[in-house]
Amino acid sequence: xxxxxxxxxxxxxxxxxxxxxDETGWRTLKQTKWxxxxxxxxxxxxxxxASRGKKAFQSLLGKxxxxxxxxxxxKSYSTNGRHQYCWAHLKRDFKRIEQRDGLISTLxxxxxxxxxxxxxxxxxRDRGKMNEEExxxxxxxxxxxxxxxxx
Numbered sequence: 075x076x077x078x079x080x081x082x083x084x085x086x087x088x089x090x091x092x093x094x095x096d097e098t099g100w101r102t103l104k105q106t107k108w109x110x111x112x113x114x115x116x117x118x119x120x121x122x123x124a125s126r127g128k129k130a131f132q133s134l135l136g137k138x139x140x141x142x143x144x145x146x147x148x149k150s151y152s153t154n155g156r157h158q159y160c161w162a163h164l165k166r167d168f169k170r171i172e173q174r175d176g177l178i179s180t181l182x183x184x185x186x187x188x189x190x191x192x193x194x195x196x197x198x199r200d201r202g203k204m205n206e207e208e209x210x211x212x213x214x215x216x217x218x219x220x221x222x223x224x225x
Contacts, residue, residue, distance in 0.1 A: 081116050081186075088135055090114035092142040095135065095151060097126055110134050126150060165189045184223060192216050 093114050100109035100122055108126045112119045112134050123130035128150045132139075144158045145151040164187060171182030173219055195212045198204040204212070 080119070084119055084134075087112055087114055087117045087119055088139070088141075089139060090117075090146065093135065094144045095131065097130075097144065097148070097150075128152070161189060161192065165193075181223060185220070188216050188219055 091114075093112055094111070095112045097108045097110045100107045102122075107122050107124055107168040108130065108136060110121050110123055118135070121134055124132065126148070131150045135143075139153045140155040142156045142158065143151065143153050144160055146160055146163045165186060168182050170220070172179055172186055174182065181197040192213065193218075194208055195204060199206065
């Protein structure tokens, strides 16, 4: 009964400008499977696969994915499109860098602060306190600051 709406939603998702994907372990009948999800701003698709590999990902979003994709760094997510690592995952990485000794700790703090500022700007945009043009300007400034840290 849900096969047709599911396929229609999946096709719409595959044509979205930006999608987000993730997977998590799914234990059933004493076997570990993987619950995959893909989403855009309007649709969420779930599918259980026996694998966490690239074939499962491609089965979900297609082999010729060319849209913007936001994920963690699992190798299965490699794609022909633009690929953005999830900022929440990056923020955790910056926190771990901050825990190290010496100058690298300062670098971790600076990256974490930039990440927090990006999140703040995103929330302000989402609440209507900042328009899209202002947000893009701030995001570019943050990007320039990250590039400065790595020169």
